[in-house]
Amino acid sequence: MNAFRNTFALKSSGDMARLGVILALAGLILFGALRYENFLSQYNILSFLRYNSMFALIALGMAFVIMTGGIDLSVGGTAAMASVVAALLSPYHWAAGLFGGIAAGLAVGALNGFTVTVMRIQPFIATLATMLAAYGTALLLAGNQSVSVSYDSGFTAIGQDDFLGFPIPAWIALLVYFAGWLVLERLPVGRHVLAIGDGEATAALMGLKVRRTLAAVYTGSGALAGLAGVILASQFGAGQPTEGVGWELFAIASVVVGGTLLTGGSGSVGATLAGALLLAMVFNILNFENGLGWISLSAYWQSVIRGGFLLVVVVLQARLMSRGASEGRV
Amino acid sequence: MLLSMHGICKSFNGIPALRSASLEVGEAEVMALVGQNGAGKSTLIKILTGAYRRDEGSIAFAGEDVSFNMPAESQARGIATIYQEINLAPQRSVAENIYLSREPRRFGLIDRRAMREGAVAVLRTFNLEIDVDQPVAHFSAATRQMVAIARAVTQKARLVIMDEPTSSLDEREVAILFETIRTLKRAGVSVVFIGHRLDELYRICDSVTIMRDGKTVATGAMAEMPKLALVRHMLGKELAAFEAIAKDADEGAQRPVRLSVENAGAGVRVRNVSLTVREGEISGLAGLLGSGRTETANLIFGADRLERGEIRYKGQARSYRRPAEAIADGIGLVSEDRKVDGIIPDMSIRENMTLALLPKLARSGIVDRARQDEIVARYIAALGIKCTSPDQPIKELSGGNQQKVLLGRWLCTDPKLLIVDEPTRGIDIGAKAEILRLLRRLADEGLGVLMISSELEELLAAADRVTVLSDGTSVAVLPRRELSEAALFAAMAHQVE
Numbered sequence: 001m002n003a004f005r006n007t008f009a010l011k012s013s014g015d016m017a018r019l020g021v022i023l024a025l026a027g028l029i030l031f032g033a034l035r036y037e038n039f040l041s042q043y044n045i046l047s048f049l050r051y052n053s054m055f056a057l058i059a060l061g062m063a064f065v066i067m068t069g070g071i072d073l074s075v076g077g078t079a080a081m082a083s084v085v086a087a088l089l090s091p092y093h094w095a096a097g098l099f100g101g102i103a104a105g106l107a108v109g110a111l112n113g114f115t116v117t118v119m120r121i122q123p124f125i126a127t128l129a130t131m132l133a134a135y136g137t138a139l140l141l142a143g144n145q146s147v148s149v150s151y152d153s154g155f156t157a158i159g160q161d162d163f164l165g166f167p168i169p170a171w172i173a174l175l176v177y178f179a180g181w182l183v184l185e186r187l188p189v190g191r192h193v194l195a196i197g198d199g200e201a202t203a204a205l206m207g208l209k210v211r212r213t214l215a216a217v218y219t220g221s222g223a224l225a226g227l228a229g230v231i232l233a234s235q236f237g238a239g240q241p242t243e244g245v246g247w248e249l250f251a252i253a254s255v256v257v258g259g260t261l262l263t264g265g266s267g268s269v270g271a272t273l274a275g276a277l278l279l280a281m282v283f284n285i286l287n288f289e290n291g292l293g294w295i296s297l298s299a300y301w302q303s304v305i306r307g308g309f310l311l312v313v314v315v316l317q318a319r320l321m322s323r324g325a326s327e328g329r330v
Numbered sequence: 331m332l333l334s335m336h337g338i339c340k341s342f343n344g345i346p347a348l349r350s351a352s353l354e355v356g357e358a359e360v361m362a363l364v365g366q367n368g369a370g371k372s373t374l375i376k377i378l379t380g381a382y383r384r385d386e387g388s389i390a391f392a393g394e395d396v397s398f399n400m401p402a403e404s405q406a407r408g409i410a411t412i413y414q415e416i417n418l419a420p421q422r423s424v425a426e427n428i429y430l431s432r433e434p435r436r437f438g439l440i441d442r443r444a445m446r447e448g449a450v451a452v453l454r455t456f457n458l459e460i461d462v463d464q465p466v467a468h469f470s471a472a473t474r475q476m477v478a479i480a481r482a483v484t485q486k487a488r489l490v491i492m493d494e495p496t497s498s499l500d501e502r503e504v505a506i507l508f509e510t511i512r513t514l515k516r517a518g519v520s521v522v523f524i525g526h527r528l529d530e531l532y533r534i535c536d537s538v539t540i541m542r543d544g545k546t547v548a549t550g551a552m553a554e555m556p557k558l559a560l561v562r563h564m565l566g567k568e569l570a571a572f573e574a575i576a577k578d579a580d581e582g583a584q585r586p587v588r589l590s591v592e593n594a595g596a597g598v599r600v601r602n603v604s605l606t607v608r609e610g611e612i613s614g615l616a617g618l619l620g621s622g623r624t625e626t627a628n629l630i631f632g633a634d635r636l637e638r639g640e641i642r643y644k645g646q647a648r649s650y651r652r653p654a655e656a657i658a659d660g661i662g663l664v665s666e667d668r669k670v671d672g673i674i675p676d677m678s679i680r681e682n683m684t685l686a687l688l689p690k691l692a693r694s695g696i697v698d699r700a701r702q703d704e705i706v707a708r709y710i711a712a713l714g715i716k717c718t719s720p721d722q723p724i725k726e727l728s729g730g731n732q733q734k735v736l737l738g739r740w741l742c743t744d745p746k747l748l749i750v751d752e753p754t755r756g757i758d759i760g761a762k763a764e765i766l767r768l769l770r771r772l773a774d775e776g777l778g779v780l781m782i783s784s785e786l787e788e789l790l791a792a793a794d795r796v797t798v799l800s801d802g803t804s805v806a807v808l809p810r811r812e813l814s815e816a817a818l819f820a821a822m823a824h825q826v827e
Binding site for chain 2: 182186187188191192194195198199201202203204205206207208209265266
């Protein structure tokens, strides 16, 4: 075990959990590739990436929030609202839809940051409130129905087209994840995010700008939810005021599976991506399983299976982490 | 003068915490700041660093009037504070902790190599060679403290404030810390050293500032301040603290043995421990940190499993598998770390005190409130707990009163043997004496007390007999009449060399 840890330069218990998610992901891909004929087909891979990019984006924002020891429940509502805003603005210019949607999400995120840092409201409550408000706003703006996007301005390219043979949403997610990795690992603010999650009072005593950092993290999470909303609208050709329900839970699950502690202070961008892909992969595999025609799982059963799978992964991780913790101790 | 604070006043909700306090520190001076709990030391420090705002008074630092609004501002000006509970981010690496908020950068990105090398270099000046990529949580309290000091040094601090820096260090680590302080001093850095242990203050400090009731009552050179005068200034009354309340063990030699541990061992921390506690006796257990004192207590209490040797309680061989079995047999353990293992801060005195008793208080699952009230009232009175009501949250009490509530928690279960691990840690001198007197009274009423303590004065004053542990082995049993600081030191130094 120790030689193994050294080989992979695994220093902390968190690293062990992160290794776990990558192994689980590799295992699932192998399982799918062996069992289903078209699993590794270009069509499946590309549509998998196209569809799941928006969830990955939301998971990244959530990962930063959770690393500070907080939570952002508003991301689903924010994405729904942003999708409506983007759809409404899309006739003017594709960029109006893109940046309008992001700005809408950023505004919600900034409001979260303000309530959490200045008003000192618990993140759970603050973002629960903005979640409700965001859904309400989405429905108000959309007039209680989905809003068709403009097909003339090029807005739909964001979610539907490819660039260099690769879906544009996947490119966006890839770039954003690279930026996220850079911020977390190579910029002071990323280290401060982790230090704040380790203990807010301590971080303040060490002279870190706690409020500013927290506000930035919530704003970032909102902006990423906004971006996900833009992709949603563009991909499905309509702003969807009733979409996004449960997205926050999917994002939280991805982050947790990625080995980020809900108590904050630890986390990895790469493992968050792996976590998001892992959960999406379970869904993908269940679809294939239905396609085989031997069994037919209803959406309800799929939910149950995903939940069970999540539970198994989390339990395995807890065991890996406690082992890592006991061996890492000097 | 590097720092001069004058006429500092501060009230919280109309209750004055500081009433014209002052503090002056010269260049490269090590200043002791002493006072009982509640004297206003930490409030004064928090005003200096900008964590609190003062109501009145002036602060001059390095020749300029200053008024810091937050710790970051005072840090930027060269005031670093190392708090008692060592404020570092536990999951971050040593190198990161040293440089957080001032990371070396290259093209805007963190220069990890420069950070690592800088950390190694600064730690080397303190003779510390550790893997700076490890999270600080992996290291001992002493090492974490050195990391905090290294952080202060890299901040180009001119004044380092240390709040009870030795409270979790053993003798060897204290020596390292003091060497570090001397290194700082040679580099022209001033230090404010807040501490309770007088011997340490005399060893390291140049001058002393004594506070009482929110005021600065005396200052002077350490060498010209006799211990007795210092304590008198702190307490504001004649020293009653460490009157000898111990009894000669011979007096009790006829008394029945309540607990005897013979050649006990488990794991590597407890190798071969023998000790006795008689009825009506305070039996001391001394030794350096890591000598296996707490681990021995855990063995007796059933928190750890006995592997070798024998534990006899009331004449019968016992090996408890769980603390619950020891408790049922009438053994209580007041653990070392109040904040972690003992109190539940937000719960009331009543609830904290009757926690261990609840199963017995319940009638068909419902707590008998009348009996609970009666018991709580009795122990608040008997232990002299100062509180506004039994419903007051325990976190609002002083350390000494919290400790009394914990004692009360065990006493109301009517134990026959009480193990107290560092019963006066973090408690001011006045309350310490009170706790010791209380233990003596309980012993007089027939309780057997096993007192683990790192404070020699405390053992000298209260223990009827002291068993000294070194490296998991009991190396000496000193009866009352052979007990002296020199004898204890000699015994503790055994096998340590």
